[in-house]
Amino acid sequence: MSITKPSLPKGTRDFSPQEMVKRNYIFDTIKTVFKKYGYAEIQTPSMENLQTLTGKYGDEGDKLIFKILNSGNYLSDLDFRYKLGEEWIKFNAETALYLLKKFEDSSGFMPENLDERQFLNTVKNIPRYLEKLSSTLAKNISEKALRYDLTVPFARYVVMHQSEISFPFKRFQVQPVWRADRPQKGRYREFYQCDADVVGSPSLLNEAEFILIYHEALSKLGLKDFNIKINNRKILYGIAETIGQTDKFMEMTIALDKLDKIGNIGVTDELIKTGFSELEAVEVLSFLIADQTGFTIGKKLDNLRLIFGTRSKIGLKGIEEIEKVFDYVSKLTSDNSELATTIELDITLARGLNYYTGCIFEVKTNEVTMGSIGGGGRYDDLTGMFGLKDLTGVGISFGADRIYDVLEELNLFPASAAQGTKVLISNFDEAAELYALPILQQLRTANISAELYPSSAKLKKQMSYAHDKNIPYVILIGGDEMESGLLTLKDMQSGEQQKLGIKTIIGQLGKGL
Amino acid sequence: MSITKPSLPKGTRDFSPQEMVKRNYIFDTIKTVFKKYGYAEIQTPSMENLQTLTGKYGDEGDKLIFKILNSGNYLSDLDFRYKLGEEWIKFNAETALYLLKKFEDSSGFMPENLDERQFLNTVKNIPRYLEKLSSTLAKNISEKALRYDLTVPFARYVVMHQSEISFPFKRFQVQPVWRADRPQKGRYREFYQCDADVVGSPSLLNEAEFILIYHEALSKLGLKDFNIKINNRKILYGIAETIGQTDKFMEMTIALDKLDKIGNIGVTDELIKTGFSELEAVEVLSFLIADQTGFTIGKKLDNLRLIFGTRSKIGLKGIEEIEKVFDYVSKLTSDNSELATTIELDITLARGLNYYTGCIFEVKTNEVTMGSIGGGGRYDDLTGMFGLKDLTGVGISFGADRIYDVLEELNLFPASAAQGTKVLISNFDEAAELYALPILQQLRTANISAELYPSSAKLKKQMSYAHDKNIPYVILIGGDEMESGLLTLKDMQSGEQQKLGIKTIIGQLGKGL
Structure with missing residues (x-):
């Protein structure tokens, strides 16, 4: 046995005893809160069938899925055809055979009847072909892949086990996921997600309880100054409807999402640049002014209702939902004024262009410069991709790695956690x-x-x-x-x-x- | 997005809330005992570099390692050479390019200058070539693989982090491993291992404490009748040395391992069949008689010492080690007579033909028909494969899936665990x-x-x-x-x-x- 110099795949990490105790402290704290609110743990396998995952994360996401090579003599399942005389003969991988023979005989090979000019010409096209081939071949030699998130496996779980499940189904799941992203500071190829979802209940009590879960878990972890932002996709859609541009919903959302960086005027410019009229841009601006920092949530909602007027039923429905959520929250926590100040309505919050259809959340700490440490929202058709229609759900996620960095920076790990x-x-x-x-x-x-x-x-x-x-x-x-x-x-x-x-x-x- | 009928890769499992609570009950119980004895948790990534794993589990094991396809345009890193005129030109994967073009142009392809007879001839050889190609190609298109056990990643961890570690290093690790085994009842492609090891301490106190850990954890889980078998590889080697057949150590061990099934006479027959003389077989028989059920451990050890006489120093060292372990155990538990009856010396215990060099353990329950629910032993050179010599270690493992089945069958899960x-x-x-x-x-x-x-x-x-x-x-x-x-x-x-x-x-x- 030759000696191997030990190393780790890039983007992956070992966790030492000291780190593990701290990580467990975070996970245990969050899990305890999930359980207190009636959420139960499940686990799904690290591997899913490739077809379960592909097509669920967009083209860019698909490329980041880690595929597992079929085990054993995986090429024998390849299907090739050859025309012999008049007939098509189907058999396994003579392609592979030919490749092997040539490869072994001559340390690399080249079709013999290709001349030099032709050859150099084809070389130029190699990169383009290779990419195509990589994906073609991958489909044939890989049937399984590593979990990319916890949401799609959860949807699969719900559909496969629907007859055993008593709905509403409240589950949490804390497991690693894998993404073939380019590794960089704070971005890993293997990292833990920490999710809670409930499916089969349209009640906005669930949304309200998720806000409380965020508040309780993060407070228990010692965070003192954080914001739970809330919005509703129906309000975003309502704005597009009000200005008569529902087919530019996506462009509008992207522009709004930049408010933090470019300000009101920047957003207006951005809208005009992407094809909105000046009038439309100004109407969007009126929404931003109605929602500006400093207004109470009640005031913001009143303003928005006024602008929607009779122009967007969906927008009004969004307002109503947010109101109901706040109503639940205040009934649940009449004595907790601290909580009230952490919740903030922000109509520019979008949470990506994904499957959310109702309330959406995002959590940020104000004590450290750091991206969001949590997020989630309601989706109306998550299990539809597996054939189970009309099952509404809402869920949240904690960014455990970022929370770890925040607690480390603020020196918030208790001594007992070491x-x-x-x-x-x-x-x-x-x-x-x-x-x-x-x-x-x-x-x-x-x-x-x-x-x-x-x-x-x-x-x-x-x-x-x-x-x-x-x-x-x-x-x-x-x-x-x-x-x-x-x-x-x-x-x-x-x-x-x-x-x-x-x-x-x-x-x-x-x-x- | 087309609808996918949801399914799971074979050999993998979902865990429902009910199952998770029970699994956590088992893991938490074992972890609590590990911690009480000073073991600290670490985690390693699910993926290791392929070269970290290959060659560590034998040829059969290597075949069972799940390989991960290089992400993105993985073929572009392939290295091929082509002889153009007098020069060898090295470039990327024109092979792949050719394969693609042919594959796309004609839905499968065939070298044009091959005749039918030749063709049928080559088809016959396909399976043999394919196997070779599968492994050749796998090396080129995969650099990472899924963890096959927790032991090799642990060895890698120790070597990579040796400067930060304070030895003796007592660690436990509870994580899934993956094996491309043929799935069957009780055998999965993803399953959890639950290991504790200490490296850097030759003291037999560690062995004694592992016996206590087994006893405490299994008793806490409610098991009442189980055996902790102990042996020492040095005793096995001593037997081979005594009969003058150290080069047939392996064959002898395999024959001894069958005692349970074929009895004393069967073992003798087996030895003669595999090339031992009748005299040698009878000498081995005398060891078996010396170790027979019903004798106390002290009596067994005295018997063995008598037979070794002056013929095997290593054998005597093995006896001495076992005695020291028992000595530690009795000093640690003077008041625990129940524990004494659970420990059993069994000189036929072998624990596979792997890296163990000293004491070895195996745990079985007598309440349910089930293979071993735990095992382990001492190894003298685990980290040598990564270049760190002379680091002795000893470790044990709990078979969590089997323990789950045992507790389920005996109805031992407490109500609170549901x-x-x-x-x-x-x-x-x-x-x-x-x-x-x-x-x-x-x-x-x-x-x-x-x-x-x-x-x-x-x-x-x-x-x-x-x-x-x-x-x-x-x-x-x-x-x-x-x-x-x-x-x-x-x-x-x-x-x-x-x-x-x-x-x-x-x-x-x-x-x-």
């Missing part, structure tokens, strides 16, 4: 080891995570082991201790040492378990 | 919903997992939702309840109903949180 073993027993010599064994087991019986250093190494080495592993206490056992039965308990942070009986130590270390 | 939401509030009409909202939030503020049915559906439907979701309590709110402020709490299991104030309900449901 702690594994609670106490290390030192090991001076064989006699001390022997003496330590029943003590070790007494600690564990009391559910205290404990280790005995497994050899009589130098004390310095044992102490630095405790230090590196963030172990808060060390029990030192030497001749004195064995004689008196009083053990030396060292607090690694303060450096303080006390001589105590094992029962006292257990009482002290066991606190808070 | 429970998510604790209480559902019924929803009769808008007035009741309004009344319920603050109650819902009061329950959640008390950390009680609660749901309000999100629409005023028929009561029967709401009750069957609670039933299907295993929700133990329902709060019914009608006109009476709203007037009196006393809510009806229904115990779903007993059917009993009580009229209680919300504070009393919270006190009752909050117990044990």
